[in-house]
Amino acid sequence: MLFFTLTLLLPGLGWAQQQNPKPLLITVDLKKKAQTINNFGAAGCWYAEGIGKHWPAEKKERIAELLFSREVDAQGNPKGIGLSAWRFNIGGGTAEQGDSSGIRDVNRRVEGFLNNDGSYNWNKQPGQTWFLQKAKQYGVENLIAFANTPPVQYTQNGLGFKTTKDYRSNLQPDKYEAYTNFLAEVLRHYEGKGLGFKYISPVNEPQWDWTGKFGEAKQEGTPWQNPEIARVVRALDNSLTTKKLATQIILPEAAKLTYLYGEKAPAARQTQQFFGKGSPSHLGNLKHVPPLVVGHSYFTDEGDSAIVAVRQQVADTARHYGVRFWQSEYSMLADGFREGTKARRTAMDCGLFLAKLIHQDLTVANAAAWQFWNAFEPGRAEFDTRYYLIALQPNATHTDGNYQQTKNLWALGHYSLFIRPGMHRLNINRSDKLNPVAAAQKVMVSAYTGQKGELVVVAINYEPEARNLQLAAKGMNKGTTYQRYVTTASPDDNLKRYPGGKLNQAISLPPRSITTLVVKD
Template sequence: MKISIKAIAFVFCTYSTFLTSFAQTAKPIVFTIDGQNKAQVIENFGAAGCWFSEGIGKYWPEQKKEQIAEWLFSKSFDKSGNPKGIGLSAWRFNIGGGTAEQGDSSGIKDFRKRVESFQNADGTYDWNKQAGYIWFVKKAKSYGVENLIAFSNTPPVHFTQNGYGFKTEKDYKSNLKADKYGAYAGFLADVIKHFDAEDLHFNYISPVNEPQWDWSNKPGQASQEGTPWRNEEIYRVTNALDSALTSQKLTSKIMLVEAGMLNYLYAGSGLANRQIQNFFGKDSKLEVRNLTHMSDFIGGHSYFTENGDSSMVKIRKSVADTAQKYNVKFWQTEYSMLADGFREGTKGKRSAIDCALFLAKVIHHDLVVGNASAWQLWNSYEPGSPDFDTRYFLIALKPNEKHTDGDYFQTKGLWSFGNFSRFIRPGMQRIIVDRSDKLTDLQAAQDVMLSAYTDHKGKVVVVAINYSTVQKAVKLDLKNPGKAGKVKRYVTSEFENDNLKLYPDQKLKDTIILPARSVTTMVVE
């Protein structure tokens, strides 16, 4: 039997119309939002400007780097009411280790991942170093970014045991010379003090990064700066840094521990594991809670902990439970799709909206299940396509060979992240939400995920992720709504112009349709 193309098209259109009609007429999921039922306070949403900030900030044409900065930092709207940027409230700045000065002898093949050091080997300083990185720090400050975070991947190379900016032995010990803990801490404090005088105050300083990795590759080669640290070594450098900050009368807080995976925060028996228990346990010999400059949170990275919804939920529940037990906040301080969890069992390239939705799903689970008080991304920009496998970045770059100019492209991930970062501002508090369909966190991970936040004035911000392939109907049951009447909606979807796009206002009592495969932010004033 032959079936005509026209008949197939008719059946397809009829089916599509049925799905749309069904979504619009089906009983909506009712989300009850009671502002009295609160969870954690949200402190910031941020991103790192590593590697490619130097070339862009130092050499790229003004118009290009200004547009990149606007996309990242702006809280303004265009004439149609669409956000001009994602309004980051934190910016991560990498204090370099001096591998750029070493050139090819650094062992880091990609010149863009070598970073200058402010301190020379003789102990003098050159504050003209890292000019491109600093351009972005200054730009973040000018846009009103609330939190500047300085972090170090390696001590300066003249303080390391092997003279490299990365470890070459697989002993999982720090590359810092045993007699240079004070010198390294003093260097970090000097950097903070200098930029304080330049009116660039770093709220936080992170002296170690992903201490569980050995950072070695082939003999004398690595992909970037880095060093492992054992818990005892982290304790020692943290105490040294606390003393250095105190002696220089600085106010920056110390940020620990940037664990390479969330599991390391609460589990394991290695030399850089169970870090919540080790650094915040009252009976631990390594407790740092009471140091003058110690922050009230512990930071970990969500890499490699999202391969399957069950694992995603289980790991974050363990983080939240352990952090609560030891009375410490949790910050998610780095994430991109390094592993293949974002493929969710598929092969081949993943579309930009698929990547954007997976990013939103990880953020949702870190906030709702992990109870994260902050969420920060790696990386703001990297070379790549804006259309497929946008797994590492918010802005895709196509730089020239010397990285002195190039093209740049917004991605769906940029605006998906913006559904959170632009509207959930520092100091807002998450509201625990009840849903009428009673789906668990695990069940909702392939359906509609929704979280809500409020400020002291009563504004409510709701972020809904429709992970399904059909439209979904929801209703917001806002308890004690006061005079709230209208809901502003900002949508990121597969459609070209749906980049945190303002949709028509709706009444609070209305049923709201979430487009298929989309992220929608709803603002109730």
């Protein structure tokens, strides 16, 4: 039996020290595996279209490299964060409607492949397709398609959003098969181009009403009630079978994690509804539906106690119904990331909070996948980087512009670059017995292993003082070495390769930092 022991010691010279901190021992047993990791990803909606279609090659190629590359430069520093999933938005055709779409921001109107006569125009969405091609070229393992709305040709009001607040789907009642055949046809087209989608998500955040005043709507979207979701998934399962596609259906993309197990709404208690064997909406017997529930961590990030409590409920419910859990969308939409202050949060503050949410989703909710919304949006990289990994400064027509890396990008990279699909999270024991709530303001540690026996440890030092980490491994040669990658507030420390060492050497964790250790025997 192989054990790893991590010891948290006094900080080294050069950083402030606490008086007489107690050592922390963290024991990891490689045989005590938790969930299998499926992927880490991000979405390209909506700005992939303008970048991929219009931006100069040098700029968009570097953006793709930042997101997808697993290579390192001459100094050993990663060139990108090596995402293993990429989410592609199948548009509803609101871009072709122009101002008649009722969506205010022209950049959030999305082209559609369906023509009014029922034929298809595969020249649409070339910018998003460019990013799909780059993801494939870089070896991204999981391409995921999702739809926020059915095509406008199939909606009740001819729009990509609702104008009646009744929490019912905008899809015409006799168009379920037409909608799912459309989705399957899009999947078949891309498979023919060598861009096969492993997953398809036919509904998104079904709990929201997605209504808007005409001309002021923010984006495409429609609500769905649980019976409507069941109906569309059954129809899609049939469409995929008919077209001989292996793509799996993921659902329900719950708007908040709490809808996966509770709440009172037309789209609530969704794990029970879709995977409870006695439920009329049971979907667990369908060929293309894996035992998996998918939800979003938005609005469940206010305070460490609440963060942990919600995720414990998610894990308990998923375990009871025999399903896995994916976190498929998160950005700092609410103000939980401010952690009680009204002041602007620095880029590193945001990156640390993001790392903490990923840590809690993985270690408490047992997330098998974790995906960020959004890969890039207009904004700055210095403060309150709430919504994006890469901050865009586009020109007025979004045909060119500048971009900036954020600490969010590299915070996600501490997980996505090194924890690859098929690896397992490991259960750990802390000698200080701190629970996830107490540890959330101190040092958080998670560990992962793969088939080759490698060990990846991610340590988040949330404190303003430095800490040292001692990594010892029973059963491993004391000469075994580790590589170390660090992100701090310094502009130069973006998943930067720091000096490595041997297992019996102390490892410094800088103040307010994220460190990944890659250990190979």
